[in-house]
Amino acid sequence: MHSARTVALAAGFALLAAPAFAHAFLKTASPAVGSTVSQAPGQVMINFTEGVEPRFSTITVQNAQGTPVETGKPHLVGGDTHLAVALKSLPPGTYTVVWHATATDTHKTQGTFHFTVASK
């Protein structure tokens, strides 16, 4: 009886746990937002606050001259909240990531951030 009540209470609290956001916003990124990395990354990965649709989401990465440096289309990595795009071999410099996300409830969000590849 005691354990059944505990399970019921736990289930109730689990259901009560409020979600954080209702649209897909950037939660974390790799390379991190505004970071300087010593080694050029092979991809940019963004972890969103909710699931995104890869066919209708984009990640573009541009160098300081505005030239795109990503290769291929964005793809999901281990679940629908992580979207990544592969990159060419990046020389040192500052790069701009522009993302447009379409969440699974079809709402669109967008954002920009920078990262720097340090000189050797």
Added chain:
Amino acid sequence: MPTFAPDGGAPLVLARGFAVAFMLSVSGTLTFRTVVMPRTYSYLASATIGPIEHGLVRWSRISLIFAGLGLCAWLAAVTFYLATPATIGDWADDLWVVLTTTSFGHVLLPQILLLVATAVVLGRSPSAGRWRIGLVLGTAAVILEVGHDHAYAMATGLSFLEVSQALHLWAAGAWLGGLLPLLLVVRLAPPPEAAVAARRFAPLGQVCVMLMAASAFVQGWILIGSTKALLDTAYGWTALLKAGLFAVLLALAVLNRYWLAPDLRGRHPDLARRRLIRSVSVETCFGLLIVLVAAMLSQLMPGMDMSMAR
């Protein structure tokens, strides 16, 4: 004043509202027929039962057809919003992509199939058992609406918000979707017997009103997030508008339940019937308006997200 910019614009809001309105009508008509009418029929002369049953079957069919068309229109609007196709041909190609590769499509397709299954089960002249099976299928199509909303996208498992939205949808269907069937019975049945239907509808309506109010409060609490967001955002203002319309609906329902419906058994039943028909018609119009406002709400950024958006 906040900026009202729903995702996808007016076409998407209207398509969504149209689809949801008719799906609520499907659920409401089937609930009305299954819950309210069986005992009501025992009070009616057989000459009255036939036209009422025929009317309910016909309205179910119309609701199913328009719900299906509404879902297709919504699919087209969402596709245009997501893919921004350059040509009609591109749009057609993108429709298939949206339907088969997105979460939206993965929910919409079962909804369409459930509506088709409901129509097949009901057929031309459904038995009591077929009405009940139809009710389960039609209600399932409505409940799946949760899969299109913020709560489903936000949660990693079954959440309180999703349960709240499912209850809200069921209650909206049973109450608002049951108004036109009630109107049909009030029009066709003799006033004293129409009073029976109104009286049997009342407890269902009361339960639905309480569920809708409670679940709306939960959703508002979570999705708006703060008093500032309630007063400063388009989402908050739209939620307040919805609450205002709900208050009007409630007032009309109280008027119908405690004044107009009982008068059907009074000294001037035909006058009472005309007044009740007018009142339920107005109530239905406000119900439709509230569904459109809810569609707008679903396309706006919730107040809880505004700090991230800035």
